[in-house]
Amino acid sequence: MKYVDEFRDPARARALASEIAGLVPRIARTRERPLQIMEVCGGHTHAIFRYGIQQLLPDAVEFVHGPGCPVCVLPMGRVDDCVALALQPQVIFTTFGDAMRVPGSRLSLLKAKAEGADVRMVYSPLDALAIARDNPAREVVFFGLGFETTMPSTAMTLIAAKKQGLRNFSLFCNHITIIPTIKAILDSPDLHLDGFLGPGHVSMVIGTRPYRFIAEHYKRPIAIAGFEPLDVLQALWMVLKQLAENRCEVENQYGRIVPAEGNRQALAAIAEVFELREYFEWRGLGSIDHSGVRLRASYADYDAERKFCIPNLKIADPKSCQCGEVLKGVLKPHQCKVFGSACTPETPIGSLMVSSEGACAAYYNYGRIARSQVVDTTGLRAAVKVGA
Amino acid sequence: MCLGIPGRIVALSDAESRLAVVDVSGVRRSVNIACIVDEAHPPESCVGEWVLVHVGFAMSRIDAEEAERTLALLHELGEAQAEIEAMRNSAAARAG
Numbered sequence: 001m002k003y004v005d006e007f008r009d010p011a012r013a014r015a016l017a018s019e020i021a022g023l024v025p026r027i028a029r030t031r032e033r034p035l036q037i038m039e040v041c042g043g044h045t046h047a048i049f050r051y052g053i054q055q056l057l058p059d060a061v062e063f064v065h066g067p068g069c070p071v072c073v074l075p076m077g078r079v080d081d082c083v084a085l086a087l088q089p090q091v092i093f094t095t096f097g098d099a100m101r102v103p104g105s106r107l108s109l110l111k112a113k114a115e116g117a118d119v120r121m122v123y124s125p126l127d128a129l130a131i132a133r134d135n136p137a138r139e140v141v142f143f144g145l146g147f148e149t150t151m152p153s154t155a156m157t158l159i160a161a162k163k164q165g166l167r168n169f170s171l172f173c174n175h176i177t178i179i180p181t182i183k184a185i186l187d188s189p190d191l192h193l194d195g196f197l198g199p200g201h202v203s204m205v206i207g208t209r210p211y212r213f214i215a216e217h218y219k220r221p222i223a224i225a226g227f228e229p230l231d232v233l234q235a236l237w238m239v240l241k242q243l244a245e246n247r248c249e250v251e252n253q254y255g256r257i258v259p260a261e262g263n264r265q266a267l268a269a270i271a272e273v274f275e276l277r278e279y280f281e282w283r284g285l286g287s288i289d290h291s292g293v294r295l296r297a298s299y300a301d302y303d304a305e306r307k308f309c310i311p312n313l314k315i316a317d318p319k320s321c322q323c324g325e326v327l328k329g330v331l332k333p334h335q336c337k338v339f340g341s342a343c344t345p346e347t348p349i350g351s352l353m354v355s356s357e358g359a360c361a362a363y364y365n366y367g368r369i370a371r372s373q374v375v376d377t378t379g380l381r382a383a384v385k386v387g388a
Numbered sequence: 389m390c391l392g393i394p395g396r397i398v399a400l401s402d403a404e405s406r407l408a409v410v411d412v413s414g415v416r417r418s419v420n421i422a423c424i425v426d427e428a429h430p431p432e433s434c435v436g437e438w439v440l441v442h443v444g445f446a447m448s449r450i451d452a453e454e455a456e457r458t459l460a461l462l463h464e465l466g467e468a469q470a471e472i473e474a475m476r477n478s479a480a481a482r483a484g
């Protein structure tokens with residue numbers, strides 16, 4: 001695949017890891033405590049565990065895993081809303097596969113399907129639209145979720161639905177937006193972050209400018225990063241270099257995908273279809289102002305929240321679960337009381353154990369590999385360890 | 389769903405509706421190319437291009453020049469490393 005192997009080269013990873021180790025003593029505050037760099041995006045969390053990147057780094061550099069996994073931050077009540085919609089006899093409920101196993105208070109979508117609800121997994125919102133065209137007598141609801149990465153595809157699908165005059169298609173909108181989320185993290189008193197790896201694919205849509213407040217107002221360095229191991233290491237090196245040189249800037253490691261100005265067509269589609277909500281409820285994090293979007297009035301006919309009666313109940317997370325602390329990066333996954341015992345990928349209690357981009361699932365699936373020193377599939381970690 | 393995958397656009401299926409066929413590691417499917425088409429890049433110009441595909445949409449061209457620049461920087465870092473290692477080795481050799 002294009003530019004995949006090139007960014008997995010073990011020799012280069014080794015070189016980068018040792019450059020990083022060389023930078024650390026130049027950053028004064030590492031003498032008091034380890035540096036904490038947050039990767040906002042769940043895709044990075046997954047890459048860090050899959051390639052064993054933390055193990056390549058000096059002890060004085062720690063990744064803090066952020067809340068950027070849209071499936072993980074779905075509150076339980078929202079899953080119940082999905083199930084309630086899916087159980088209506090005229091409805092075909094369409095969703096990305098990632099959301100199927102997230103536990104609701106009674107059922108997940110997967111279990112609702114087993115109980116007879118018509119739930120269909122789709123790869124693309126366009127496939128959901130095709131289902132609507134093929135089933136004119138049914139109501140097809142698409143469960144839209146994700147940050148700005150997936151927002152344009154939902155928006156363009158709705159624009160197409162309106163153009164085609166389809167009346168039996170609607171969106172249950174759970175899209176969220178990245179900037180208020182990062183602000184909420186920066187304002188959180190429990191966290192002392194030294195810098196950020198910026199989300200690569202969100203930035204492909206919004207560009208690099210919206211992050212300026214992180215450098216200018218909060219005085220933290222950020223580097224937007226790709227998802228291969230060398231991307232992550234190089235972006236980390238960029239952040240540490242800024243710290244060593246007392247700079248705070250927005251840098252872009254992922255120039256092959258992320259243009260500084262973002263994607264004009266995608267942003268126009270978002271602006272046409274969506275508007276900000278006053279607030280939005282997150283699993284474990286509570287309500288964050290302006291962190292979600294809803295459909296504009298001009299798309300009211302396609303809004304499942306207006307078309308159907310949605311219970312919209314607030315359901316507290318189970319007491320044993322500490323997803324909120326893990327989402328904010330205050331606790332490491334294994335510090336949750338039920339991690340690996342009551343909560344596993346087979347029997348998830350929290351959503352972070354469901355998605356492959358969730359910190360708990362990544363920790364569970366790959367953390368054990370690291371503990372037993374089995375070489376990972378790419379051989380990257382093995383090569384680096386041998387060479388170091 | 390958030391990660392996306394690189395693929396190559398092999399044909400246009402419906403330029404009017406901005407639909408094309410993408411090949412992702414041998415698997416072909418229809419993708420929407422509206423996000424990568426503008427006045428400077430008409431639909432026809434997309435055929436043969438490498439793009440990043442997210443949930444059925446080509447969201448970004450893969451910029452080969454930028455990729456090479458990133459790789460070149462990585463390469464330099466590697467070379468600096470080789471240099472440092474050579475220094476270290478020769479210092480050790482001198483110390484005998």
Ligand code: SF4
Nearest residue numbers: 321323336343350360
């Ligand atoms: S182990 Fe389970 S319950 Fe605990 S934080 Fe992770 S997902 Fe939530």
